[in-house]
Amino acid sequence: MRITLVLLFFFCFFQISAQEKKAWDWLEPADTFHSKRFKLLSIGGGAAYAVTSVGLYSIWYKDYELGRFRFFNDKFGNNDEWAKVDKAGHVVTAYAESYLAFRGMRWAGVRHKPAVWIGAGVGTILQGTVEVMDGFSAGWGFSKMDLLANTIGVSVFTVQELLWEDQRMMIKVSNTRPSYPNTLIQGNKGGNPLSVRQIAQGLYGNNYLEAFIKDYNGMTVWASINPSSFFKLSENSRFPRWLNIAVGYGADGIYGAYGNVYTNSTDSYNLTSIPREKEYYISFDMDLRRIRTRSPLLRTIFQGLSFVKIPGPTLEMSSLGKPKFHFFHW
Known part of the structure; x- marks a missing residue:
């Protein structure tokens, strides 16, 4: 992912021929409604919605029994569920879905x-x-706090677009799966010990796709603000219009919803x-949408990647330790 983003960044500065540009003109938004x-x-x-729903069920819900629709209380507090990272994930997901659907409608010429x-x-x-699926799952329930987080994500997109016809603050995500240790944890019932890595895989999945969605120890959600969008810069200004300042939130050491006790079908682990x-x-950060390029293909790619945080120098402040500086963090 990092290499792909870097290659795209440099490729956008190359000149393209008029013939190549014309070949991708169909990617440009239509001037009028295009039926x-x-x-x-x-x-x-509609097809993507159906496929995604089935895929989400396979990744997230298939190992849990279904039951009557119920509500689930995961209110904010000192021991709130998954250290609030799951709520941040709801915000960025709702934001990205709203933004991409909007761009699709503009491509079709909708006003x-x-x-x-x-x-x-x-x-x-x-x-x-997703919330309805949660409501019928024995492993979860319909969460009002999840609904609130979804509403925040949709509202951040909607308010900015109605106010400025622009997204001056993008909600973004990054995810690098931690390197979990092989330290063994003995089962509370005397069962076979599991390593921390095995417990993390049981919680968050074995492959990167599952981990990107589920691994709260590797996920960071960002509010990425574009300073230049708040000022009228002259054409001769050298201030980079694509430069963003991002603030992020994440967590580490999360091995359970409310506490670090992992339970599987045979034992529990403390x-x-x-x-x-x-x-x-x-x-x-970078707002890829503001990079000037004559290529309709690159503009489309940049729109699609605009809710992914670009790796860069980062200052980290922890609730438990001293600040850290990362020269290259994702």
Whole structure:
């Protein structure tokens, strides 16, 4: 992922021929309503919704029994669920879904304000589906706090677009899976010991796709602000319009929802000796959408990647330790 982003960054500065540009002109937003594009998005979006719902069920819910719809109390507090990182994940997911749906509608030539409300509606429906799945799952329940986080994500997109017709603050995500140790933890019932790495895999999955969605120890959610968008810069200004300042939130040492006790089908494992740590970050970032390029293909790629935090120098402040500086952090 890092190499891909760096290559895209440098490639965008190369000149492209008029013939190459013309070949990708169809990626540009339509000036007026384009019925074929709208139908394509509607059919494709419906199919993607179905496939994603099935995939999400396979990754997240299939190992839990279904039951009657119920509510789940995970209110904020000193021992709140997953150190609030799951709530931050809901915010960025709802934001990204709303933004991408909006860009799709603009590509189909839908006028700005209707496209904004369609984007907000898509983000609300997609996240609402997850909440309903939670409501019928024996492992969770319908969470009002999740609903609030979803609403925040959709609202951050909607308010900015209605106010400025621009996203001056992007909600972004980054995720690098930690290197979990092989330290053995003895089962409380006398069962076979498991390593911390095995426990993390049991909680968050074995592959990177699962970990990107579920591993709260590796996830950071960012509010990435573009300073230049708040000022009228002249054409001759050398201030980089793509430069952002980002503040992030993450956690480490999280091996359970409310405490570090891991339970599987045969035993439970006490990891309370591992401290649960909240992490705060400030970093440089890039708003790829503001990089000037003549390539419609690159502009489209940059739009799609605009909610992914770009690696860069980062100052980390922890709830448990001293500040740390990372020359290259994702």
